[in-house]
Amino acid sequence: MAGCMSIANRVGKKVVKSVDRSSTLFINLPRPTDLHAPPTKKSKAILYDSAYNTPLSVYIDVVCDNKLESLIIAGLPTVEELEEAKLKICSEYAEIAGGGENKAFTEVASSYYSRLCGVIGLEMAMKLLLAGRYDAAIDFLNRGGIRCVKPETRDEFDKLLFTVEMKYKNRLAKLKEAGSRYKSLSKTGEKPTRKYYNRLLVILSTCEIIKMQLNPKQMTVAEFAEYINIFNEYQNGLKIKKYGKR
Numbered sequence: 001m002a003g004c005m006s007i008a009n010r011v012g013k014k015v016v017k018s019v020d021r022s023s024t025l026f027i028n029l030p031r032p033t034d035l036h037a038p039p040t041k042k043s044k045a046i047l048y049d050s051a052y053n054t055p056l057s058v059y060i061d062v063v064c065d066n067k068l069e070s071l072i073i074a075g076l077p078t079v080e081e082l083e084e085a086k087l088k089i090c091s092e093y094a095e096i097a098g099g100g101e102n103k104a105f106t107e108v109a110s111s112y113y114s115r116l117c118g119v120i121g122l123e124m125a126m127k128l129l130l131a132g133r134y135d136a137a138i139d140f141l142n143r144g145g146i147r148c149v150k151p152e153t154r155d156e157f158d159k160l161l162f163t164v165e166m167k168y169k170n171r172l173a174k175l176k177e178a179g180s181r182y183k184s185l186s187k188t189g190e191k192p193t194r195k196y197y198n199r200l201l202v203i204l205s206t207c208e209i210i211k212m213q214l215n216p217k218q219m220t221v222a223e224f225a226e227y228i229n230i231f232n233e234y235q236n237g238l239k240i241k242k243y244g245k246r
Contacts, residue, residue: 045075049085051092056216056224059093060197062086089221096225115175118144122168129161200228209234 048054048071061070068082077085121144128137134150141148146167151157197216204227205214214227 043075043077043081045077045081046073047071047077047081047085048073049088051089051096051221051225054089054221056197056219056221059089059221059224060194060216062089063192064194064197093221093225096222097228112175112178115171115178118171119168119175122164122171126161126164126168129157129164204228204231207231207234 048058051059054071058070061067068079068086071077071082071085121140125137125140125144128134128140138148138150141164146164148160148163151160201214201216204210205212207230209230210227214224216224219227
């Protein structure tokens with residue numbers, strides 16, 4: 001993802017506080033080859049095989065559309081060679097960009113478990129109300145952000161229970177959404193899109209400290225990562241200047 005705000009929550013909006021490097025890391029990397037398979041003879045193909053020589057446009061082809069053939073400069077490489085080149089580029093990108101992947105996953109997991117606790121809490125509150133333990137239920141609900149008072153009549157009780165039930169259903173729906181996102185990241189990962197990169201390049205190009213048109217065909221993956229680092233450092237500097245160091 002003190003620290004930088006994730007672009008995953010800001011891309012597509014007009015205001016972006018910081019760029020998160022994580023989205024480009026959640027890609028389907030090649031599966032390890034069979035350790036017992038006979039070694040494959042390497043071709044004499046020339047490939048883009050490093051973040052330092054691979055154009056960003058080629059990287060986008062690979063991570064968004066899985067066009068491994070975009071890595072070919074000359075020759076006829078094997079599939080294994082293409083997958084190895086892809087893995088190397090992605091690994092180098094991750095090293096340059098820092099710990100964005102871990103930050104993004106932590107944020108998603110934190111959101112999921114926070115919503116889970118909220119749902120469990122409302123279930124407990126409803127059980128307390130139905131058991132007649134109003135004081136405990138009211139105290140719990142108020143601490144959870146649901147302002148209410150002890151019901152004195154049956155009508156007041158029904159209204160309160162209905163309110164809690166509606167809150168419960170709403171939070172349960174949000175929990176399912178967060179759970180789906182958490183499951184996606186923890187298993188298969190989220191695949192970045194061309195729209196994401198287009199929006200990101202616009203954001204970087206218009207940044208006060210960069211102020212230049214960034215062309216994905218004229219910059220390497222490593223340069224792209226460094227521009228993101230510069231942007232994040234600039235945004236953090238503005239935050240410190242405005243609010244003071246925390």
